[in-house]
Amino acid sequence: MSGFPAEGRLEITVTVADGHFSAVRVDSSRTLALPSLFRGRAAAEVPALCGRLYAVCRMAQGLAAAQAVERAAGLAVAAGQQAARRLLLRAETVLDQGGRALLEWPLLLGQGADAAACKALRGALADLPRLLYPDNDWLRPGGGRLAPDLAVLRDRLRRARAVVETAVLAGQGVGARLAAHLRAEDMEGFGACFLPALPSWSDLDVAQGLAWHDPAFIAAPTWRGLAHRTGALARLERHPALAGAGSGLLGLLRARLTELALALDDLDALAARRLEADPAAAFTGGDGVGIAVVETARGRLAHRLEMADGLVRHYAILAPTEWTFHPEGALVKGLLGAPAGPDPMARAGLLAALLDPCVPYRVTETPAMSGA
């Protein structure tokens, strides 16, 4: 089984000189070649494959693939399906961001993970696709049979809200405890850097502005030649809740907490809409190329499909972790020149945790070159 793809990890290597981070390097062993698996397969199979192959982002990956297929084939999806998909994407944001807050943030405070609360959250939201689509065909291009039990759905959303509000967002929740820790350690501004947020993209932008066929670009993407920020802070940088929080640890934390609260509200609003079976998707004519862009828990996710005769000729996925952990991205720029403190690896790890890669990471320190 040698060569079997592992989960992959980020190796973050920091160097300290004169009490400050003088060099930062990120080596990723994430498997980015997975889309090559789709080449030659029926394009209509790809959404379900994505839903099977990806773990915490499976809803976003699967739905992005469905949208890419629909665009390539010229399938217009009905409003009810779009609302249901939006609900799934926001539910996954709550599931993922709430889960990280419950499992990882306590460890940053020297406490144990809140597995009981995370289990309750997963129990409420993890199987929402099947709840909305009883035939489990939620990733069918054009949309599956949408027939939710709305009473059960609303009960699930109430349960999820109760967990997140009590264990994460409340005054004694892990979010407030982490904020107090940052304040006590004078770390609120640590990791701040100027990095532009990814702007909204037009169809033309994503068709022409991204080097979809270049593996080096997929591994370290730029927009108009520059690294950019994606994720909660990029989406919410002008939100009143973030006023004065900056782009360091406090800003990152507050953005994630605000995102969680907003996503819970979005879920309630979406569950109040008409989530019913709609007329089948309509053909509008496609040219065999389909691009989908969705905002996920960690930031912007983009898929691009080229197909001919219903078969995949090329498939590419551009994921948020590659923007955030780019060689000139938020982690590297946030650390370079920042005070390293008595425990540089812990500081770097704290920033990495709040920037939230989708794979495990490890921070190591390497000595500065002497005599330079």
Added chain:
Amino acid sequence: MCLALPAQVQELLPDDMAMVMLGGVTKEVSVALVEDVAPGDYVIVHVGFALSKLDPEEAEKTLALFAEVAAAQ
């Protein structure tokens, strides 16, 4: 991009932990988030936690897909 690699539970350990086999390598993970895990079950692991159980047929299909990726690399 967090791959959903199926891991097979080898042994249950105290404190909701378990030894699992993942891609030919054994590792210790928490099974606190899933119900009724037993040796032989397949689970999806992410950052040290088993997130969900997978029926054996699904797990075999997924493992076959990942094996294709490995063979192509």
